[in-house]
Amino acid sequence: MSIKCPEWPTGVGHQALNEVSSTLDIARQNAGQFPNATWITATRQSASRGRRGRAWVAPEGNFYGTLSVPCTDPETASLRSFVAALALYDALHGVMGEGPTLALKWPNDVLLNSGKVAGILLESLTVQGQIWGVAVGIGVNLIAAPSTAQVEDGAVYPVSVKGEAGEDVTPDVFLKHLAPAFSHWDTQLTSFGFNAIRTAWLNRAARLGETITARLPNEDVTGRFETVDENGYLVLNTPKGTRQIAAGDVFF
Numbered sequence: 001m002s003i004k005c006p007e008w009p010t011g012v013g014h015q016a017l018n019e020v021s022s023t024l025d026i027a028r029q030n031a032g033q034f035p036n037a038t039w040i041t042a043t044r045q046s047a048s049r050g051r052r053g054r055a056w057v058a059p060e061g062n063f064y065g066t067l068s069v070p071c072t073d074p075e076t077a078s079l080r081s082f083v084a085a086l087a088l089y090d091a092l093h094g095v096m097g098e099g100p101t102l103a104l105k106w107p108n109d110v111l112l113n114s115g116k117v118a119g120i121l122l123e124s125l126t127v128q129g130q131i132w133g134v135a136v137g138i139g140v141n142l143i144a145a146p147s148t149a150q151v152e153d154g155a156v157y158p159v160s161v162k163g164e165a166g167e168d169v170t171p172d173v174f175l176k177h178l179a180p181a182f183s184h185w186d187t188q189l190t191s192f193g194f195n196a197i198r199t200a201w202l203n204r205a206a207r208l209g210e211t212i213t214a215r216l217p218n219e220d221v222t223g224r225f226e227t228v229d230e231n232g233y234l235v236l237n238t239p240k241g242t243r244q245i246a247a248g249d250v251f252f
């Protein structure tokens with residue numbers, strides 16, 4: 001099967017659903033069906049998933065969306081987590097104004113006043129065992145954040161737009177900001193390559209130049225956060241030399 005990456009910003013579809021298990025499940029079930037990039041949103045998710053097999057707390061009123069992107073290029077696909085982070089940054093500024101502080105945390109969290117306000121989870125979409133596209137799952141705490149007891153020890157504490165900025169933003173209004181922002185940054189990626197995205201991401205990065213710890217399956221790596229490289233890997237300058245980290249959780 002040969003499907004080209006979609007042209008932005010035209011031709012982006014939207015399926016608005018009520019309760020689903022997860023908008024990522026709907027994207028999987030429809031892999032191969034949507035010819036264009038399509039936003040799948042839901043008012044409730046009964047089985048929301050987060051990174052590394054964790055659950056994502058999903059009260060009604062928050063934003064739950066997955067963008068199904070048909071695309072034949074698996075390398076560019078994974079870099080869409082950076083596109084999503086930049087789009088979330090712009091969309092959150094759009095709904096809150098310039099006051100609250102936003103920052104991006106590697107690999108794909110968005111921080112509001114230092115707390116986690118949004119998360120991104122990418123999954124491959126396959127048809128008959130072949131990669132067909134990528135699903136970009138996005139959750140945003142618009143009106144409510146989980147309690148700190150519901151998140152892992154040492155993780156960034158969760159916050160909401162309502163709690164930090166006092167704004168009542170509905171998921172529909174949020175998508176009106178997020179969808180064009182995603183199209184904008186995705187056009188940058190597909191037209192100019194990852195370098196433009198990488199530079200924009202680094203300009204908004206939390207703790208760049210500071211000492212941070214990346215938790216990997218078998219070790220913790222602590223070092224100075226130097227940059228994100230051309231593959232999207234975290235680069236840490238440690239006492240034992242430079243480490244390039246493809247995946248992990250970062251702790252400040």
Ligand SMILES: O=C(O)CCCC[C@@H]1SC[C@@H]2NC(=O)N[C@@H]21
Pocket residue numbers: 021022023024045047048049050051052054056063064065066109118119120121137138139140
């Ligand atoms: O762990 C994270 O930070 C990522 C959370 C991603 C949550 C979103 S909500 C929409 C989509 N559907 C899911 O089940 N998960 C993602």
